[in-house]
Amino acid sequence: MIKVVAIVGPTAVGKSALGLKLAQKLNGEIISGDSMQIYRHLDIGTAKDSPEELAAVPHHLVDICNANQRYTVKNFQEKAKSIITDLATENKLPLVVGGTGFYLSSLVNNLNLGGKKDDDEYRQELVQLEKSGQIEKLQAILKEEDPIAYQQIDIENSRRLIRAIEVKRSTGKSIVEQNNGHKWADFYLVGLTDDRQKLYQRINSRVDKMVEMGLLDEAKYVYDHRLEFPQAKNGIGYKELFPYFAGQSDLDSCLDEIKKNSRHFAKRQFTYFRNQMDVDWYNISDDKNYQKDIEQNIMKFLGGQND
CATH class of the missing domain: 1.10.20.140 (Histone, subunit A)
Known part of the structure; x- marks a missing residue:
């Protein structure tokens, strides 16, 4: 049966960085499980990997749609299953990385949509x-x-x-x-988490960094085309800035709203994965060797030996 590793957890916890390291070490390729990274030109607010990171390891389901296109969980499920099957035939490890819980559930549970x-x-x-x-x-x-x-x-x-x-x-x-009862692949779910206050600090810092990278220009682009972007306009990091562009709120208040909504989203993500899926959790603050532990457990899951 096809073996698949998925990295899940709340936003800003370090899933992408871990995915890159594992893909490079274990002959893997990354499949984005994020519902917003599919859109071209929306890079900062969706927290895509940098161009250098995208080039370092093959990435799938990133930059595949224009922002005016609709994209459903069924679209994701069909495309991801096809990619995973192809990678397995090439003896490469499929690594699903992303925080959209229902997207991953559609794969793991083979949902009939x-x-x-x-x-x-x-x-x-x-x-x-x-x-x-x-x-x-x-x-x-x-x-x-x-x-x-x-x-x-x-x-x-x-x-x-x-x-x-x-x-x-x-x-x-x-x-x-x-759940149609047919298990089409064997999944090992790696969950990253952190102490709440540390995670919230990471989220706040990431929002500040996004602003430095040009988030306002990207959000203004979404705002100017909001009638054409049915899904992207609702993304966290964009919609909160609309009152600022409309002259209805000051910038600091809007940025505080992004941080607050990101924290709430992180909490919902953790709750979903904890309650709905069988995840092997690793606290990145409590376990100083969590990356080594993850690698060892993945090797056991794959049936190999860790060097």
Whole structure:
């Protein structure tokens, strides 16, 4: 069976750096599991690896879409499975790196995400509600049709709402209960975590560094094209700056909002992976040798020996 390693955990904990080291040492290639890094020209706010890092190790599912294109978890699942299968035939280790929990769950649990086409009439009705900013109606629909998913998914994310409603209607089962029972690959999930205050400091520092790198210009680009960018406009690091560009708030307040939302997102990520998936956790502050421990455990998972 195909062996896959996934690196998960809250934002800013160091997943990308670890992924690069492991890929270089274990003859691996990286598959981004992030729902925003797919977009071209959105580099700083999505925390993509640098051009040098992207060149050092082959990366997949990065810069594959324009920001005006829609991209679903089903698109990710299909593309990622194909890439993983190809890498396995080349005797390379697939390394899924990223923080979007439901994306990874779609792979690990081989979720049945429904087979309806995007142009189905009911989907267009849902999309129209999203475009008109009626997220409360989408939330009400999901709460009525799938109360289980309503309690567990991010109901502030209109894409998640639409997908959850679609899956319930097309399969009759909640999106959080989807599993077709066929295990197509063997996954080892490496989870990085840190003490809360240290993680929050890392998040705050990363936001400050993003600003130095040109986040405001990138966010202004998204703001100027927000009507054309249905998904990117909702990304953390962009949407919080819209009031600043509109003259409705000062810059410091907007940056504080990015840091706050990033911290909340990190908490949601950790909660999701801890409660929904079988993860082997490593605290990067408590375990000074965590990288060596991870390498040894991956070698055991792969059936090899560590040098």
